[in-house]
Amino acid sequence: MTTRPVRPALWWRYEADKIRCLLCPHACLLETGNVGLCGVRHHKSPTGLVSLTDRTFLSLAVDPVEKKPLYHWRPGTRILSLGTGGCNLSCPFCQNHELALWRGSPPGEEITPEQVAEETEKEKLRAVAFTYNEPIVWYEFILDAARELRSRGIAVVMVTNGQISLAPAALLAPLIDAANVDLKAFSEDGYQRLGGHLKPTLDFIETLLGQHCHVEVTHLLVPGLSEEGEFRQLVHWIASLDRAVPLHITRYFPRHLWHAPPTDIERMKRFAAIAKEELQRVYLGNLQKQEKTRCLHCGHDIVVREEYNVVAMELDTLGKCLRCGTQSDVIVV
Ligand code: SF4
Incomplete structure (x- = not known):
């Protein structure tokens, strides 16, 4: 670990002083x-705009990739996962508000992009996820780290709310191998309640798909926020891009400022049935139940998960169904 320098930020301009x-x-x-x-980008005179979280992490763990959640990308593997502080949304039900509400420079030691790569190699892992807080506001570090990781053959994953402007997104997206993007609502009103905007997240999903990044979408079903008509539009929009994009409908639990009881399970099943009218892959999350992925050709169970663990996988090394030989939509390498 080394001394942390101030990191000039990218993507800003002066307007008078x-x-x-x-x-x-x-x-x-x-x-x-x-x-x-x-909370983590600072006007520091005379330097300019600086990132306060560059090379500083607050959380680092090795997780199953299913926990991101990613169900169709390297199932059954583990992934180095790290995050810092800060977020550009203000969701009242935030599940990680201790990190999201971070303001200023986090304490703690520095980690360089090279050290992230070395840690990954030491753990004999093949991928790193930027997660826990919103990785977009850790932009410069992720750009540096992604380049280093890619140069060593290590894949890069983002778990993100997608609230990013077009030009920074275009620079970042080619460095991302897989992403889970939270699509929290499907109206501008819905996003304004969370302190954000709908279109940037839609644009980011399209940008990632345009770069052949593997994308899965999560919708947290929050009582009092998610409603059926808007959810139908959300599903229809995903299907208009690609019916094969997996959708995770996850169960909300009371957190932070939102005290409604956990999402009713029957309601989750109803939303899943709506989604399945248009999408090939729909999963329920945070339910602590078994989730299966079936071969689209013969119906064989090709991946079976219990919580975050893969308990059965019936795919060959190329991702073909072991029963009928059909190429699946699960990326295994
Ligand atoms: S909230 Fe967005 S625009 Fe504002 S400083 Fe942070 S990254 Fe920049």
Whole structure:
């Protein structure tokens, strides 16, 4: 571990003596000394805009890839997962609010992109996920780390809310191998309740798919927020891009400022039935039950999961069904 330097941020400009951050749709206009809505990008005079979290992590673990959740990408493997502080949304039901609400420079030691790669190799892993807080507001570090990881043949995963502007997204997306994108609502009203905007997340999903990144989408079913008509539109939009994009409908539990009881399971099943009218792969999450992926040709159970563990996999090394030989939509290498 080494001493942390101040990291100049990317994607900003001066407007008179203020700074406009252009990384995400908030486009914060910051006076000297101010920090953006994400809590971790700071107008530091005379340097300019700086990232306060560069090379600093607050959480690091080795997780099953199913926990991200990714169900159709390297099932049964483990992934180095790390995150820091800060987020550019303000969801009242945030499941990770201790990290998301972080303001300023986190304490702790520094980690360099090379050290992330070395840690991954030491654990004999083949992928790193940027997760726990919102990785978009850790942009510069992820860009550096992704380049280092890719140069060593290590894959890069993001678990993200997709609230990013088009130009920074275009630079980042080619470095991402797989992503789970939270699509929290399907209306501008819905996103405004969470402190964000709908279109940037839709744009980011399209950008990632356009770069042949493996994308799965998560929708947290929050009582009092998610409603059926809007959910139908969400499903229809995903299907219009690609019916094969997996959709995870996950169960909400009371957290942070939202105290409604956990999502009713019958309601989750009803939403899943709606999604299955248009999408090939629909999963229920946070239910602690078995989830199966069936071969689309012969119906054989090709992946069986219990919580985050894969308990059976009936695919060959190319991802073909062991019973009928049909190529599946599960990426195994
Ligand atoms: S990344 Fe942070 S500082 Fe920049 S516009 Fe978004 S919320 Fe504001």
